[in-house]
Amino acid sequence: MPEPVTPRPLTELGEDEILFRDSVREFAVAEVRPRVDAMERACQIDPSLLPKLQEMGLLGIDVEERFGGAGASFFMTMLAVEELAAVDASTATLVDVQNTLVNAPLKAWGSEALKARYLAQLAGGTVGAYALSEPGSGSDAFSLTTRARKDGADWLLTGTKLWITNGAEAGVFIVFATVDPALGYKGINAFLVERAFPGCKVGKKEDKLGIRASSTTELILEDCRVPGGNVLGELGKGYKVAIETLNGGRIGIGAQMLGVARGALGAALRFVKERQQFGKPVAEFQGVQFQLAQAATELEAARLLVWNAARLRDASRPYTREAAMAKLYAAQMAERVTSLSVELFGGYGYTKEYPVEKYYRDAKIGAIYEGTSNMQLQTIAKLLLQDG
Numbered sequence: 001m002p003e004p005v006t007p008r009p010l011t012e013l014g015e016d017e018i019l020f021r022d023s024v025r026e027f028a029v030a031e032v033r034p035r036v037d038a039m040e041r042a043c044q045i046d047p048s049l050l051p052k053l054q055e056m057g058l059l060g061i062d063v064e065e066r067f068g069g070a071g072a073s074f075f076m077t078m079l080a081v082e083e084l085a086a087v088d089a090s091t092a093t094l095v096d097v098q099n100t101l102v103n104a105p106l107k108a109w110g111s112e113a114l115k116a117r118y119l120a121q122l123a124g125g126t127v128g129a130y131a132l133s134e135p136g137s138g139s140d141a142f143s144l145t146t147r148a149r150k151d152g153a154d155w156l157l158t159g160t161k162l163w164i165t166n167g168a169e170a171g172v173f174i175v176f177a178t179v180d181p182a183l184g185y186k187g188i189n190a191f192l193v194e195r196a197f198p199g200c201k202v203g204k205k206e207d208k209l210g211i212r213a214s215s216t217t218e219l220i221l222e223d224c225r226v227p228g229g230n231v232l233g234e235l236g237k238g239y240k241v242a243i244e245t246l247n248g249g250r251i252g253i254g255a256q257m258l259g260v261a262r263g264a265l266g267a268a269l270r271f272v273k274e275r276q277q278f279g280k281p282v283a284e285f286q287g288v289q290f291q292l293a294q295a296a297t298e299l300e301a302a303r304l305l306v307w308n309a310a311r312l313r314d315a316s317r318p319y320t321r322e323a324a325m326a327k328l329y330a331a332q333m334a335e336r337v338t339s340l341s342v343e344l345f346g347g348y349g350y351t352k353e354y355p356v357e358k359y360y361r362d363a364k365i366g367a368i369y370e371g372t373s374n375m376q377l378q379t380i381a382k383l384l385l386q387d388g
Contacts, residue, residue, distance in 0.1 A: 010307050020072065021079045027056055028087040036088045039213035040358065043205075045094060045169060051125060058084075058095050060123025063103055067119040074104075074248070075310040078255040082306075085259025086266070089362035090213035092259055094127065096252040097165045102128030102174060105190070105245045109233035118172060118192060129170035130249075131161040131193075131219050132242055138163075139375055142185045142239055146221065148177035155231075157191060157224040160203070163369070167202050167217030171195050174245075175221070176238050188238035192230040199224030210361035247320050248313055249370045254306040254326035257334035257366040261299050264341035264359035268292070271354075272344055288344065295337045302330040321383040328376040331366030338363040 013021070035046045053059055061077040063069020077099045085092035106119055122128050137143045146159025157177050164173070172194055178187040193200055203218030233241045269292065272283040282288055305326040312319035338360040342349035349356045367373045 010304055010311065017076055017079060020076050021083060024056070024058070024080045024083040025086075027052075027058075028084050028091075032084065032087045032091050036213075039088070039090060043207070043212045044215060045090065045213050049091065050127065050169070053091075053095065054123075054125040057123075059098050059125060059127070060103060060119065061095075061099050063107070063119050063123045067115060068123040069103075069119065070123075074100075074251075074314050075307070078251060078306060078310045081252055081255040082259040082262070082303075085256045085362075086263040087259075088213070089256060089260050089359075090211045092256050093211050093214040094166055094169070096249075096256055097130060098122065098128050100249040100252040101130035101165075101245055102172070104248055105174060105232060105241050106192075108244070109190070109241050110192075111229070113229065114192060114232070121172065126171040127166050127169040128172045128174070129164050129166040129219075130245070131164050131173045131175045133161065133163045135160060135162050139372060141242065142188060144176060144178045144188060145181065146175070146177040148179050148189055148191065151225070153228045155191065155226045155228065157193065157199070157221045157226055159221050161219040161221070163206075164202075164217050164219045165369070166215060167219060168205055168215030170202075173200075173219060174232060174241075175219070176242055177221075179236075183236075185239040186236050188242070189235055190232035190238040190241040191226050192232055193221075193224060193226055197224055197226060208365075210358075210363070210365055212361075246370055247323050250323045250327040250376070251306060251309045251313065251319075253366055253370050254302065254309070254323075254330035257327075257330035257363065258299065258303050258306060260359050260363050260366075261295075261302070261330075261334040261337040264338040264356050264363075265292075265295055265299060267355050267359070268341040268344045271348075275346075282344070291340055291344070295340055298333045299337060302326070302333045305329055321380055324371075324376040324379040324383075327366070327371065328373055328380070331363075331373060334363040334366050 031052050039046050057070035058080055060069030061072050062074050065071040081092050081096045084095055103122055106115060132141055148155050148157050175191045175193045176188055180187040199222045201220045203220045206216040272288055273281055275282045309319050309322040309326045312322055341356040342360050345354055345356055348354050
């Protein structure tokens, strides 16, 4: 195992990180922003955007170059997610899930053969998805009913997965199934399932409040035949793959919320400087100034939490508590900042003519997916009591 590296100071970005962040920011403005309204109306990612994401290296940010990835860091993935979310949370969600919930466990738990095959596909443009939740298994993630049984050298998977982000676009799924519910979490395995495998079918697509262009679907498995070599990690250790993957994924949700809040606050700042009331710009009222200052302070605090957790992960140091804190606070902050932004627009903010209503809707999911805010509080409290 490589020696842990000393994390760079939180607020300091290296030259490579600045260049990468700025390039993603320019890409988001040039390629994503012109598509946002149409994608929102269609409730899907513009298919023509996917090859552009791949060309930018955003589908394999910290995948090794030998597998066709950009060879960057997890921290740089967070920079990319924030920049995309500042323009469109749906695009950011696709990139976030691809990198943190699909590429990351493949890198950590995949055999060399699996990495060579699937990381190359994912970095090369194939979209991936993570399939853990079920109709009766959300926060209680390990009460799985999806079954896996051996059939010769292969596995047969049967069950229904729910809330699968990227489900409509995905060509590869990481699916969690149990060999025996009586074994509890020790019966769970993680499988790499291709959309083209017999018995694999994408089901209903959800009609959502926010991140509407990001697909959320069912995944239906009916004796889906999976090669024996497509098990991710050790048999019976799928729960560990799931937990450790979600720990990193929560930092990504924090980065999404940073971008959503930043986009909304930026729009509000521009508006209040232009909007005249009582003979002067709204921005000149002290009450408005104080609200903006509070929002900017909370945004910066959330950014430091996200950056800290990401730096710790890159340094191979414990980060579970920090990841939970980052997701919890960033989600709370995004709801407050986007709500304020709508209010600062007045009646205009409640219409679809202006961007803040979308940021407001997109912020709500931060408190729900990849572990609700209550689950983050539970994790933080448990670790605090252990340390105490």
